[in-house]
Amino acid sequence: xxxxxxxxxxxxxxxxxxxxxxxxxxxxxxxxxxxxxxxxxxxxxxxxxxxxxxxxxxxxxxxxxxxxxxxxxx
Numbered sequence: 001x002x003x004x005x006x007x008x009x010x011x012x013x014x015x016x017x018x019x020x021x022x023x024x025x026x027x028x029x030x031x032x033x034x035x036x037x038x039x040x041x042x043x044x045x046x047x048x049x050x051x052x053x054x055x056x057x058x059x060x061x062x063x064x065x066x067x068x069x070x071x072x073x074x
Contacts, residue, residue, distance in 0.1 A: 004059070011052045014048070015046075019045040023042075059068050
């Protein structure tokens with residue numbers, strides 16, 4: 001897998017962590033301000049996830065998803 005796609009995978013992982021934190025924050029929040037913050041965090045996580053997936057799909061269509069690393073299947 002090329003470096004760009006490795007980074008996109010890390011972005012996907014980060015977006016998952018953002019969504020998890022938003023859920024935890026909502027469970028523990030004490031006021032409306034925190035609710036707004038955690039809602040924004042969740043919304044951002046979903047937007048980032050969507051963009052990263054779109055980029056990975058575009059790379060797959062262009063055939064660049066695995067370029068830069070040789071297959072070990074030979």
